[in-house]
Amino acid sequence: MTKRILLATAAFVAALFCASAQQYDIMQQLQDHPEYLDGTDYLCPTGPVALTPAPEGYKAFYLSHYGRHGARYAWQSDLYDKIHKKLQKGLDADNLTELGKDFRERFEKLYPDVRYRVGDLSRKGWQQQHDLAARMYANFPEIFPDGAKVRAWTSTSTRCVMTMSSFCLGLKEQNPKLDIFEYFGKYYLPAILPQDKSNPFRDENFKETAPSFDETWEQYIARTIDSKAILARIFKDPDQTVKEKDQWDLVSYLYFLANGMKSLDTDIEFYDIFTPEERVNLWKIDNFQFYWYAWKTHLGYRSILDDIIAKADDRIAHGCTGADLRFGHDYTIMPLFMLLDVDGLGHDVQKADDLPIWCQLHKVPMGANIHFVFYKSENSPKILFKVLLNGQEARLPIETANWPYYDWETFKDAYKK
Numbered sequence: 001m002t003k004r005i006l007l008a009t010a011a012f013v014a015a016l017f018c019a020s021a022q023q024y025d026i027m028q029q030l031q032d033h034p035e036y037l038d039g040t041d042y043l044c045p046t047g048p049v050a051l052t053p054a055p056e057g058y059k060a061f062y063l064s065h066y067g068r069h070g071a072r073y074a075w076q077s078d079l080y081d082k083i084h085k086k087l088q089k090g091l092d093a094d095n096l097t098e099l100g101k102d103f104r105e106r107f108e109k110l111y112p113d114v115r116y117r118v119g120d121l122s123r124k125g126w127q128q129q130h131d132l133a134a135r136m137y138a139n140f141p142e143i144f145p146d147g148a149k150v151r152a153w154t155s156t157s158t159r160c161v162m163t164m165s166s167f168c169l170g171l172k173e174q175n176p177k178l179d180i181f182e183y184f185g186k187y188y189l190p191a192i193l194p195q196d197k198s199n200p201f202r203d204e205n206f207k208e209t210a211p212s213f214d215e216t217w218e219q220y221i222a223r224t225i226d227s228k229a230i231l232a233r234i235f236k237d238p239d240q241t242v243k244e245k246d247q248w249d250l251v252s253y254l255y256f257l258a259n260g261m262k263s264l265d266t267d268i269e270f271y272d273i274f275t276p277e278e279r280v281n282l283w284k285i286d287n288f289q290f291y292w293y294a295w296k297t298h299l300g301y302r303s304i305l306d307d308i309i310a311k312a313d314d315r316i317a318h319g320c321t322g323a324d325l326r327f328g329h330d331y332t333i334m335p336l337f338m339l340l341d342v343d344g345l346g347h348d349v350q351k352a353d354d355l356p357i358w359c360q361l362h363k364v365p366m367g368a369n370i371h372f373v374f375y376k377s378e379n380s381p382k383i384l385f386k387v388l389l390n391g392q393e394a395r396l397p398i399e400t401a402n403w404p405y406y407d408w409e410t411f412k413d414a415y416k417k
Contacts, residue, residue, distance in 0.1 A: 026356050030280070036362035037283045040290070040330045041259035043071055043124070044367035046131035049391045051139060052404055058375040058384055060140045062315045063323040064308050067132070067369035068333050069163040070125030071263035073117040079253050080115045083107060086250060090234070090241045099273065100234035106268050107257075114264070121159040122263050126166045128367045133170025135391065136323075140373060146177035149322035153183045155192050155329065164327045179322070191307035192328045195300045206300040211292055215352045220288050224281045227251040233273050255282045263366060284356055290334065291349065291359040298335035298346075305339060308372060309412060316374070316383055316408075330364045337363070340415075341397045342370065342389055363389070370394075375405070383408040 030036055054060065074080060087104040090096045096104060137144055144150070150171060154164040161184060168180050189199035196202070227247040231238035242250050258270040274282065304326070311324045337345040347358040371388040386404040387394045393404040398414045400406045 026360060029360075033362075035262075036360070037279050038259040038262065038365075039283055039286045039361035040364055040366070041256070041263060042362045042365040043128065043262055044068075044132070044365040044369065044390050046128055046135060046367070048135065048138070051388075052386075052393060054375050055377075055384065055402060055405060057377040057379045058405075059377070060143050060373055060375050061319075061321050062312065062374040063136070063140060063143050064312055064372040064374075065136075065323060065369060066304065066308075066326040066328065066333060066336060067163070067167070068330050068364065068367060069121060069157070069159045069327060070128040070166065071122050071366040072125050072159050073114055073120050073122060073264065074256060074260050075119050076253065076256065077118055079257065080111060080118065082250070083253055083257060084111050084115070086241060087234075093240060095236050095240050097232075097234060097236055100236075103234055103270065103273060106270065110264075110266060110268055119157070119159060121162040121166075123265055124263055125159070125366065126162065129163050129166035130170035130173075132367055132369065133167045134174060136371070137171060137174040143321055143323060143373075144171065144175050144178060145321060146175065147179055148175075149320055150178050150180040150325065151183065151322070152180070152325040152327070153188045153192055154327040155189070155196070156184070156186065156198065157329070160327045160329070164325070167325065167327070190303040192304070192326055193332055194303045195297055195332075201303075203300060203303070206297075206302070208296050209299060209348075211295055212348055212350045213352045217285075217289050217292060220352055221248055221285055224285055225251070225278065230254070230273060230278060251282075252285075255286075283361070287355045287359045287361055288352060290331075290361055290364075291355055293331065294334040294338060294359075295349075298338040301332065301335040301339055304332070304336050305415060309415075312372065312374060312385075312408070316376075330368065333368055333370070334364050336370070337389075340370075340387075342387060343394045346397075365390070374408070385411070 035042055084107070087096070087100070087107060090100060091104060150168065152164050152168055154160045164182055168182055172178055172180060186198060186200055189196060190201045193199055194202065225248075227250075228238050228244075230251050231242060231247055235241045238247060254270065254273060258274070261269055271279070307326075315322070315324075334345075337343075340346065343363075344358065345363065349355055349358050368390055373386050373388065375384040384405045385408050386406065387396060395403065396406060396411070398406060398410055400410075
Protein backbone atom coordinates (compact mmCIF):
# COMPACT_ATOMS: atom_id res chain seq x y z
CA MET A 1 0.00 0.00 0.00
CA THR A 2 2.80 2.42 0.90
CA LYS A 3 4.47 2.12 -2.51
CA ARG A 4 1.19 2.66 -4.39
CA ILE A 5 0.35 5.74 -2.33
CA LEU A 6 3.82 7.27 -2.78
CA LEU A 7 3.77 6.62 -6.52
CA ALA A 8 0.30 8.15 -6.87
CA THR A 9 1.35 11.18 -4.82
CA ALA A 10 4.52 11.61 -6.87
CA ALA A 11 2.52 11.39 -10.09
CA PHE A 12 0.08 14.03 -8.93
CA VAL A 13 2.82 16.37 -7.69
CA ALA A 14 4.58 15.99 -11.05
CA ALA A 15 1.43 17.31 -12.71
CA LEU A 16 1.60 20.50 -10.64
CA PHE A 17 4.55 21.88 -12.62
CA CYS A 18 4.52 25.68 -12.51
CA ALA A 19 6.21 28.19 -14.80
CA SER A 20 8.07 29.82 -11.95
CA ALA A 21 11.47 28.24 -11.31
CA GLN A 22 10.93 28.58 -7.56
CA GLN A 23 7.50 26.99 -7.75
CA TYR A 24 8.92 24.18 -9.82
CA ASP A 25 11.66 23.68 -7.27
CA ILE A 26 9.28 22.88 -4.40
CA MET A 27 7.05 20.73 -6.61
CA GLN A 28 10.11 18.83 -7.78
CA GLN A 29 11.13 18.37 -4.16
CA LEU A 30 7.71 16.95 -3.31
CA GLN A 31 7.90 14.64 -6.29
CA ASP A 32 11.33 13.41 -5.25
CA HIS A 33 10.44 13.28 -1.56
CA PRO A 34 6.72 12.61 -0.98
CA GLU A 35 7.56 12.21 2.71
CA TYR A 36 7.92 16.01 2.85
CA LEU A 37 4.11 16.10 2.73
CA ASP A 38 4.17 14.96 6.36
CA GLY A 39 5.07 18.58 7.14
CA THR A 40 6.15 19.09 10.75
CA ASP A 41 5.67 15.34 11.33
CA TYR A 42 8.45 14.57 8.85
CA LEU A 43 11.40 13.01 10.67
CA CYS A 44 14.61 15.01 10.46
CA PRO A 45 17.29 12.88 8.78
CA THR A 46 20.10 11.83 11.10
CA GLY A 47 22.55 10.34 8.62
CA PRO A 48 25.95 11.69 7.60
CA VAL A 49 26.20 14.86 5.52
CA ALA A 50 28.99 16.25 3.36
CA LEU A 51 30.39 19.50 4.78
CA THR A 52 32.75 22.09 3.31
CA PRO A 53 36.24 21.97 4.90
CA ALA A 54 37.22 24.89 7.11
CA PRO A 55 39.32 27.68 5.60
CA GLU A 56 43.05 27.12 5.88
CA GLY A 57 44.33 27.63 9.41
CA TYR A 58 40.85 27.59 11.00
CA LYS A 59 39.57 25.02 13.45
CA ALA A 60 36.09 24.56 14.94
CA PHE A 61 35.97 25.21 18.68
CA TYR A 62 32.35 26.01 19.66
CA LEU A 63 28.81 25.19 18.58
CA SER A 64 25.54 26.95 19.45
CA HIS A 65 22.35 24.97 18.84
CA TYR A 66 18.57 25.28 18.92
CA GLY A 67 16.61 22.10 18.29
CA ARG A 68 13.03 20.96 18.19
CA HIS A 69 12.07 17.96 20.29
CA GLY A 70 12.25 14.55 18.69
CA ALA A 71 9.49 12.42 17.21
CA ARG A 72 6.40 12.24 19.43
CA TYR A 73 2.85 11.04 19.73
CA ALA A 74 0.10 13.44 18.57
CA TRP A 75 0.18 16.75 20.43
CA GLN A 76 -3.56 17.56 20.26
CA SER A 77 -4.97 16.53 23.64
CA ASP A 78 -8.14 14.96 22.20
CA LEU A 79 -6.97 13.67 18.81
CA TYR A 80 -6.97 9.96 19.57
CA ASP A 81 -10.13 10.10 21.69
CA LYS A 82 -12.07 12.20 19.21
CA ILE A 83 -11.28 9.89 16.30
CA HIS A 84 -12.14 6.86 18.44
CA LYS A 85 -15.51 8.32 19.48
CA LYS A 86 -16.49 9.38 15.95
CA LEU A 87 -15.65 5.98 14.53
CA GLN A 88 -17.58 4.27 17.32
CA LYS A 89 -20.56 6.54 16.71
CA GLY A 90 -20.46 5.70 13.02
CA LEU A 91 -20.27 1.98 13.78
CA ASP A 92 -23.17 2.10 16.25
CA ALA A 93 -25.36 3.84 13.65
CA ASP A 94 -24.31 1.49 10.83
CA ASN A 95 -22.88 4.60 9.13
CA LEU A 96 -19.39 3.31 8.25
CA THR A 97 -18.43 2.54 4.66
CA GLU A 98 -16.35 -0.54 3.92
CA LEU A 99 -13.23 1.66 3.94
CA GLY A 100 -14.50 3.21 7.16
CA LYS A 101 -14.78 -0.20 8.80
CA ASP A 102 -11.29 -1.10 7.68
CA PHE A 103 -9.97 2.27 8.86
CA ARG A 104 -11.60 1.76 12.26
CA GLU A 105 -10.15 -1.74 12.59
CA ARG A 106 -6.65 -0.36 11.98
CA PHE A 107 -7.19 2.53 14.35
CA GLU A 108 -8.52 0.36 17.17
CA LYS A 109 -5.38 -1.79 17.00
CA LEU A 110 -3.40 1.37 17.65
CA TYR A 111 -5.71 3.13 20.09
CA PRO A 112 -4.91 1.28 23.36
CA ASP A 113 -1.22 2.04 22.91
CA VAL A 114 -1.56 5.74 22.08
CA ARG A 115 -4.60 7.05 23.96
CA TYR A 116 -2.66 8.01 27.11
CA ARG A 117 0.53 9.12 25.39
CA VAL A 118 -0.55 12.42 23.87
CA GLY A 119 2.48 14.68 23.47
CA ASP A 120 4.98 12.13 24.74
CA LEU A 121 8.36 11.65 23.11
CA SER A 122 8.28 8.32 21.28
CA ARG A 123 10.99 5.68 21.29
CA LYS A 124 11.91 6.82 17.78
CA GLY A 125 12.20 10.38 19.05
CA TRP A 126 14.59 9.29 21.80
CA GLN A 127 16.76 7.39 19.34
CA GLN A 128 16.60 10.26 16.87
CA GLN A 129 18.19 12.63 19.39
CA HIS A 130 20.91 10.09 20.21
CA ASP A 131 21.68 9.86 16.50
CA LEU A 132 21.68 13.64 15.99
CA ALA A 133 24.11 14.04 18.91
CA ALA A 134 26.38 11.35 17.47
CA ARG A 135 26.38 13.10 14.10
CA MET A 136 27.25 16.43 15.74
CA TYR A 137 30.19 14.80 17.50
CA ALA A 138 31.35 12.99 14.36
CA ASN A 139 31.24 16.21 12.34
CA PHE A 140 33.09 18.33 14.91
CA PRO A 141 35.12 16.15 17.31
CA GLU A 142 37.54 19.02 17.88
CA ILE A 143 34.71 20.92 19.64
CA PHE A 144 34.32 18.12 22.19
CA PRO A 145 37.72 17.27 23.75
CA ASP A 146 37.93 15.95 27.30
CA GLY A 147 36.49 18.49 29.72
CA ALA A 148 34.71 20.56 27.06
CA LYS A 149 31.72 22.37 28.56
CA VAL A 150 28.33 21.40 27.18
CA ARG A 151 25.41 23.34 28.62
CA ALA A 152 21.79 22.56 27.74
CA TRP A 153 18.46 24.31 28.32
CA THR A 154 14.93 23.18 27.58
CA SER A 155 11.31 24.24 27.61
CA THR A 156 9.21 22.92 30.48
CA SER A 157 7.53 20.36 28.20
CA THR A 158 8.21 16.76 29.20
CA ARG A 159 9.03 15.73 25.63
CA CYS A 160 11.61 18.53 25.43
CA VAL A 161 13.15 17.53 28.75
CA MET A 162 13.47 13.95 27.50
CA THR A 163 14.84 15.24 24.18
CA MET A 164 17.53 17.20 26.00
CA SER A 165 18.46 14.22 28.16
CA SER A 166 18.65 11.87 25.19
CA PHE A 167 20.80 14.30 23.22
CA CYS A 168 23.18 14.87 26.13
CA LEU A 169 23.43 11.15 26.79
CA GLY A 170 24.22 10.69 23.11
CA LEU A 171 27.11 13.14 23.41
CA LYS A 172 28.30 11.54 26.64
CA GLU A 173 28.44 8.17 24.91
CA GLN A 174 30.81 9.68 22.36
CA ASN A 175 33.09 11.13 25.04
CA PRO A 176 32.39 10.25 28.69
CA LYS A 177 34.79 12.99 29.83
CA LEU A 178 32.63 15.86 28.57
CA ASP A 179 31.50 18.35 31.23
CA ILE A 180 27.71 18.34 30.65
CA PHE A 181 25.03 20.13 32.67
CA GLU A 182 21.31 20.36 31.90
CA TYR A 183 19.19 23.36 32.94
CA PHE A 184 15.43 23.43 33.39
CA GLY A 185 12.97 26.07 34.59
CA LYS A 186 11.02 29.20 33.73
CA TYR A 187 14.06 31.37 34.40
CA TYR A 188 15.59 30.20 31.11
CA LEU A 189 12.51 30.60 28.90
CA PRO A 190 13.61 33.86 27.18
CA ALA A 191 16.21 31.79 25.31
CA ILE A 192 13.83 28.90 24.65
CA LEU A 193 10.17 30.01 24.45
CA PRO A 194 10.12 33.82 24.48
CA GLN A 195 6.39 34.15 23.71
CA ASP A 196 5.14 31.31 25.89
CA LYS A 197 2.54 32.49 28.39
CA SER A 198 4.44 30.74 31.18
CA ASN A 199 7.53 32.91 30.48
CA PRO A 200 7.68 35.50 33.32
CA PHE A 201 9.93 37.71 31.15
CA ARG A 202 7.67 37.64 28.11
CA ASP A 203 7.85 40.73 25.91
CA GLU A 204 4.28 41.62 24.98
CA ASN A 205 5.24 44.86 23.25
CA PHE A 206 7.10 43.52 20.24
CA LYS A 207 6.00 44.71 16.83
CA GLU A 208 3.64 42.25 15.19
CA THR A 209 4.09 41.76 11.44
CA ALA A 210 0.79 41.05 9.74
CA PRO A 211 0.94 38.82 6.64
CA SER A 212 0.89 40.80 3.40
CA PHE A 213 -2.13 38.89 2.07
CA ASP A 214 -5.67 39.47 3.37
CA GLU A 215 -7.04 35.96 2.93
CA THR A 216 -7.92 34.23 6.19
CA TRP A 217 -7.12 30.65 7.08
CA GLU A 218 -10.84 29.81 7.02
CA GLN A 219 -11.22 31.26 3.52
CA TYR A 220 -8.15 29.35 2.34
CA ILE A 221 -9.49 26.08 3.74
CA ALA A 222 -12.86 26.62 2.07
CA ARG A 223 -11.29 26.98 -1.39
CA THR A 224 -8.60 24.35 -0.96
CA ILE A 225 -10.22 21.23 0.49
CA ASP A 226 -13.61 19.47 0.49
CA SER A 227 -13.84 18.06 4.00
CA LYS A 228 -17.15 16.30 3.41
CA ALA A 229 -15.76 14.42 0.39
CA ILE A 230 -12.98 13.01 2.57
CA LEU A 231 -15.33 12.04 5.39
CA ALA A 232 -17.69 10.41 2.87
CA ARG A 233 -15.05 7.73 2.34
CA ILE A 234 -15.40 6.77 6.01
CA PHE A 235 -19.05 7.56 6.77
CA LYS A 236 -21.97 6.72 4.52
CA ASP A 237 -23.57 9.99 5.56
CA PRO A 238 -20.94 12.32 7.08
CA ASP A 239 -23.57 14.78 8.34
CA GLN A 240 -25.16 12.06 10.46
CA THR A 241 -21.98 11.50 12.48
CA VAL A 242 -20.17 14.83 12.24
CA LYS A 243 -21.84 18.24 12.30
CA GLU A 244 -20.93 20.27 9.27
CA LYS A 245 -19.22 22.94 11.35
CA ASP A 246 -16.96 20.26 12.88
CA GLN A 247 -16.04 18.43 9.69
CA TRP A 248 -12.85 20.35 8.94
CA ASP A 249 -11.61 19.79 12.51
CA LEU A 250 -12.04 16.03 12.17
CA VAL A 251 -10.36 16.01 8.75
CA SER A 252 -7.40 17.92 10.17
CA TYR A 253 -7.11 15.37 12.99
CA LEU A 254 -7.19 12.52 10.47
CA TYR A 255 -4.47 14.30 8.49
CA PHE A 256 -2.22 14.66 11.54
CA LEU A 257 -2.95 11.08 12.59
CA ALA A 258 -1.76 9.79 9.21
CA ASN A 259 1.33 11.99 9.17
CA GLY A 260 2.32 11.00 12.69
CA MET A 261 2.54 7.27 12.14
CA LYS A 262 6.21 7.41 11.12
CA SER A 263 7.03 8.71 14.60
CA LEU A 264 5.73 5.52 16.20
CA ASP A 265 6.81 1.90 16.22
CA THR A 266 4.08 0.67 13.90
CA ASP A 267 3.54 -0.21 10.27
CA ILE A 268 -0.13 0.87 10.40
CA GLU A 269 -0.99 3.58 7.87
CA PHE A 270 -3.95 5.88 7.27
CA TYR A 271 -3.01 7.75 4.08
CA ASP A 272 -5.53 5.83 1.98
CA ILE A 273 -8.50 8.01 2.95
CA PHE A 274 -6.89 10.91 1.06
CA THR A 275 -6.32 11.28 -2.66
CA PRO A 276 -2.84 12.45 -3.73
CA GLU A 277 -4.34 15.86 -4.56
CA GLU A 278 -5.89 16.13 -1.12
CA ARG A 279 -2.61 15.29 0.59
CA VAL A 280 -0.90 18.14 -1.24
CA ASN A 281 -3.78 20.51 -0.46
CA LEU A 282 -3.79 19.57 3.22
CA TRP A 283 -0.05 20.21 3.29
CA LYS A 284 -0.70 23.64 1.75
CA ILE A 285 -3.31 24.44 4.41
CA ASP A 286 -0.89 23.44 7.15
CA ASN A 287 1.76 25.70 5.59
CA PHE A 288 -0.74 28.57 5.56
CA GLN A 289 -1.67 28.21 9.23
CA PHE A 290 1.94 27.83 10.33
CA TYR A 291 3.18 30.78 8.32
CA TRP A 292 0.37 33.04 9.50
CA TYR A 293 1.23 32.47 13.16
CA ALA A 294 5.02 32.43 12.80
CA TRP A 295 5.26 35.50 10.57
CA LYS A 296 2.94 37.53 12.78
CA THR A 297 5.02 36.84 15.89
CA HIS A 298 8.56 36.27 14.64
CA LEU A 299 9.93 39.58 15.92
CA GLY A 300 8.93 38.45 19.40
CA TYR A 301 11.64 35.76 19.31
CA ARG A 302 14.59 38.14 19.28
CA SER A 303 15.68 37.04 22.77
CA ILE A 304 16.74 33.65 21.37
CA LEU A 305 19.08 35.38 18.94
CA ASP A 306 20.32 37.67 21.72
CA ASP A 307 21.14 34.59 23.80
CA ILE A 308 22.96 32.96 20.89
CA ILE A 309 25.08 36.09 20.43
CA ALA A 310 25.79 36.62 24.15
CA LYS A 311 26.81 33.05 24.82
CA ALA A 312 28.97 32.90 21.70
CA ASP A 313 30.76 36.13 22.62
CA ASP A 314 31.42 34.75 26.10
CA ARG A 315 32.89 31.52 24.70
CA ILE A 316 35.00 33.50 22.24
CA ALA A 317 36.30 35.81 24.98
CA HIS A 318 37.31 32.90 27.21
CA GLY A 319 38.44 30.54 24.46
CA CYS A 320 36.16 27.75 25.71
CA THR A 321 35.46 24.68 23.64
CA GLY A 322 32.10 22.94 23.83
CA ALA A 323 28.49 23.68 22.99
CA ASP A 324 25.38 25.48 24.16
CA LEU A 325 22.22 23.51 23.40
CA ARG A 326 18.60 24.70 23.47
CA PHE A 327 15.52 22.52 23.03
CA GLY A 328 12.04 23.74 22.15
CA HIS A 329 9.22 23.46 19.64
CA ASP A 330 8.34 23.95 15.97
CA TYR A 331 6.28 27.06 16.67
CA THR A 332 9.42 28.67 18.12
CA ILE A 333 12.12 27.44 15.77
CA MET A 334 10.25 28.62 12.65
CA PRO A 335 10.04 32.25 13.89
CA LEU A 336 13.76 32.01 14.66
CA PHE A 337 14.41 30.86 11.08
CA MET A 338 12.32 33.81 9.85
CA LEU A 339 14.18 36.25 12.08
CA LEU A 340 17.50 35.02 10.68
CA ASP A 341 16.09 34.75 7.14
CA VAL A 342 18.08 31.54 6.86
CA ASP A 343 17.71 29.99 3.40
CA GLY A 344 15.09 32.61 2.52
CA LEU A 345 12.65 31.59 5.26
CA GLY A 346 12.28 35.24 6.27
CA HIS A 347 10.61 36.14 2.96
CA ASP A 348 7.54 38.37 3.23
CA VAL A 349 5.05 36.29 1.21
CA GLN A 350 2.75 38.48 -0.88
CA LYS A 351 0.17 35.89 -1.97
CA ALA A 352 -1.23 32.91 -0.14
CA ASP A 353 -0.72 30.75 -3.22
CA ASP A 354 3.03 31.43 -3.00
CA LEU A 355 3.30 30.00 0.52
CA PRO A 356 4.50 26.55 -0.63
CA ILE A 357 7.55 28.25 -2.14
CA TRP A 358 8.62 30.02 1.04
CA CYS A 359 7.11 28.19 4.03
CA GLN A 360 8.01 24.53 3.66
CA LEU A 361 7.18 22.67 6.82
CA HIS A 362 9.62 19.85 6.20
CA LYS A 363 12.22 22.48 7.20
CA VAL A 364 10.85 22.21 10.77
CA PRO A 365 10.56 18.42 11.08
CA MET A 366 10.62 16.31 14.21
CA GLY A 367 14.13 16.94 15.53
CA ALA A 368 14.63 20.14 13.48
CA ASN A 369 17.84 21.91 14.42
CA ILE A 370 20.03 24.87 13.62
CA HIS A 371 23.73 25.00 14.45
CA PHE A 372 26.05 27.98 14.58
CA VAL A 373 29.53 26.42 14.27
CA PHE A 374 32.41 28.72 15.22
CA TYR A 375 35.98 28.65 13.95
CA LYS A 376 39.17 30.43 15.02
CA SER A 377 42.74 30.63 13.78
CA GLU A 378 46.07 31.26 15.47
CA ASN A 379 46.98 33.44 12.48
CA SER A 380 43.98 35.78 12.53
CA PRO A 381 41.78 37.50 15.13
CA LYS A 382 38.75 37.04 12.89
CA ILE A 383 36.13 34.57 14.12
CA LEU A 384 34.29 32.71 11.38
CA PHE A 385 31.13 30.65 11.63
CA LYS A 386 28.71 28.74 9.47
CA VAL A 387 25.07 27.77 9.88
CA LEU A 388 23.74 24.25 9.50
CA LEU A 389 19.99 23.83 9.01
CA ASN A 390 19.00 20.25 9.81
CA GLY A 391 22.58 19.25 9.16
CA GLN A 392 22.91 21.02 5.80
CA GLU A 393 25.04 24.13 5.21
CA ALA A 394 22.68 27.10 4.95
CA ARG A 395 22.73 30.67 3.68
CA LEU A 396 22.23 33.96 5.49
CA PRO A 397 21.39 37.30 3.82
CA ILE A 398 24.82 38.80 4.49
CA GLU A 399 27.85 39.04 2.24
CA THR A 400 30.68 36.56 2.39
CA ALA A 401 33.53 35.77 0.05
CA ASN A 402 33.84 32.23 1.36
CA TRP A 403 30.40 30.63 1.76
CA PRO A 404 29.35 28.73 3.86
CA TYR A 405 31.62 30.67 6.22
CA TYR A 406 30.65 34.10 7.54
CA ASP A 407 32.45 36.70 9.63
CA TRP A 408 31.02 36.83 13.16
CA GLU A 409 31.37 40.59 13.57
CA THR A 410 29.69 41.19 10.21
CA PHE A 411 26.81 38.98 11.34
CA LYS A 412 26.35 40.89 14.59
CA ASP A 413 26.36 44.22 12.77
CA ALA A 414 23.75 42.93 10.33
CA TYR A 415 21.45 41.56 13.03
CA LYS A 416 21.58 44.44 15.49
CA LYS A 417 18.14 45.45 16.82
